[in-house]
Amino acid sequence: MDTLLGRSSNSLDNDKNKPFYNNARRHYKPFQSSSAIAWRRSILSPAKGVFALVVIVLFYLLLVSSPEEKTSIRLKDQPTYTKHDAPCSVKLCNPLNKCSTWLPNKAYSWSEFSQAGVFRDLSTIQVQTGCELRIKVDGRVDGGEWLNINKGLTECTETGYGTHCRNFVDLELKADILIMATQMRDIMKEKSSKRKEITLVQHASEESEKLDVTLISQFSVNRLDTFVKAIEAWQGPISAAIYLTNANDIEELVDYFSVQKNRDIYSRVTLSLVKPNYLSSEYLAYPINHLRNIAITESSTEYILVLDADFAPSGNLYEYIRRNLIPYVAYRSEKVPPTAWVVPCFAIREEYSNIPVPNSYDELRKLVGQGIAYITDPGAGHGPTLAVEVALVRPLLMGNPLAYEVCFESQWEPYYVLHRSAPLYDVRFRNQGGDKQSHALQLNAEKYRFMVLREVFMAHKDHSKMVWPGGGFEKAQKATKKWNYFEEFMREIESLYGRNPRWPRGCSATAIGWQDQRRDTIGLAAGAA
Incomplete structure (x- = not known):
């Protein structure tokens, strides 16, 4: 595949003569003379074996570490970036603190909720930013079925307008720009x-x-x-x-x-x-x-x-x-x-x-x-x-x-x-x-x-x-x-x-x-x- 780059087939391999390859890509193969073998056996006694083995392993790892593991030099005054969570979701928990996470823009059946232990039995609802959640409940005191849930943590209670979500049977979770x-x-x-x-x-x-x-x-x-x-x-x-x-x-x-x-x-x-x-x-x-x-x-x-x-x-x-x-x-x-x-x-x-x-x-x-x-x-x-x-x-x-x-x-x-x-x-x-x-x-x-x-x-x-x-x-x-x-x-x-x-x-x-x-x-x- 070297010819794809318009170079001779040996050109990339010849790069091993560069310092970059000498320092980062070669594999260490210790010289196996009889004196070296005898020396190695002498130090690998029960008292010294562990220390010597650690030294040899560390030395070997330093020599064979690949360039992909090399970290770039960090410039001054640069912020640290952290990736946000994956797509928005809602976390439903029952009174026994058994929780399950549900993703947006999907249709779920009552059997899925039941298997997760949240069917008709909710204690808390945690909605992430970027989500829009409606849940369907039975027996609302105001006669309605669908309840809009705000982002953040919602505590479910037996009574009270806006928090009566214990008779949960379905949800609609949406997320878009x-x-x-x-x-x-x-x-x-x-x-x-x-x-x-x-x-x-x-x-x-x-x-x-x-x-x-x-x-x-x-x-x-x-x-x-x-x-x-x-x-x-x-x-x-x-x-x-x-x-x-x-x-x-x-x-x-x-x-x-x-x-x-x-x-x-x-x-x-x-x-x-x-x-x-x-x-x-x-x-x-x-x-x-x-x-x-x-x-x-x-x-x-x-x-x-x-x-x-x-x-x-x-x-x-x-x-x-x-x-x-x-x-x-x-x-x-x-x-x-x-x-x-x-x-x-x-x-x-x-x-x-x-x-x-x-x-x-x-x-x-x-x-x-x-x-x-x-x-x-x-x-x-x-x-x-x-x-x-x-x-x-x-x-x-x-x-x-x-x-x-x-x-x-x-x-x-x-x-x-x-x-x-x-x-x-x-x-x-x-x-x-x-x-x-x-x-x-x-x-x-x-x-x-x-x-x-x-x-x-x-x-x-x-x-x-x-x-x-x-x-x-x-x-x-x-x-x-x-x-x-x-x-x-x-x-x-x-x-x-x-x-x-x-x-x-x-x-x-x-x-x-x-x-x-x-x-x-x-x-x-x-x-x-």
Whole structure:
């Protein structure tokens, strides 16, 4: 399978000569001389055997530990993220404290309740946030049958309006994004909520396999319709964080999801609603990397692909990753070093906004040839991907391999498929500028390799009228920033990883990079275009 990467069959195996492989992938085989054997027997006496065995085992484990167990260096001032509970549920307990948990959007029979020990016999009801519960009871004093149960803990009593739920016979438990948005609106009306960040999570209606890839994104409410294009093009799991830039956004969100069609479209997306601390002076500085980290944390698959809301993946991207990439990296996990699998990104010029985003590479090639589509930010931003120079031109000449390797360049901001163990994004970057560049630089400092996938891409349409929360890119760059990519961030990375972290540390000698572009290697390491 090495030939899929456009390299010789021995190229990956030759990587064992690198220090990375010497330190992390070799297996320790002690030298078995007669003197060594005699020495080992002498120390393995009843008095010394346990101590010696512990030393040998620890030494062996240190030598054979795999790179997958390696943890990334943690940057300063980063929050700790904890995944929210799985889909909302209700917990029913009987007077004997026998409890059972029930999931939403399912039909249950009386026999299931009876077997769980809660049929006609309830003591407490615990409803999680994001759920809407009605229970059916017999013998209500007010003559009704269905009772609405609020989120939180409800004590059931024999008498009393609103708590008489001991003659329970059925339930209706619902969960969707509209219910969660409505509950967020109620929470935001409380004075105590204004001084803190609140995140509510609505998990997707469909559970995803662990060995899969999740599309990760973040946006404000003005991108809800824009992101629909990505949902329609991506057949796999999706996790997105929605930022409420001001208190009125929640009303727009509730109105949007009051439409059944919109709820249906977003039903397979895990959505995290993020309300900031509106009393903080920084809440309008869009926390782009913080939102990405929340969406990543709420995902559940082994691999992730972070993408901005205005990009749509090519129609074949998800199946291509599932069919070709994931089996490859899973099969070669012991031989492939940490890798970022880059997806080329293109833009459609604004004057051609009526043209749909292409679905295939053949369609994309035609648009690029006609000058309608172009590589996004062809300078330092995405130029190093070499999408036009290589991906669109050379596949037949190179045997149409799975991917080709390029060397890292400073200020590069590619989109890539990563294992979820990769470093998270630096939350100190807000608004636009440095948010993706800083992440790619840390991956390079961690000796990640960058491989560009073929025959797949993402694209978006230019949108000069789309407004960025907080005033847009221009305002973000001119405003006084507390955290700067070229100053504070670079100094911290150098202190953590050593001098010149911009040099392509994980790049192999056979990679396509400055050799083909005739770039000056000194300028490359310094970040020159």
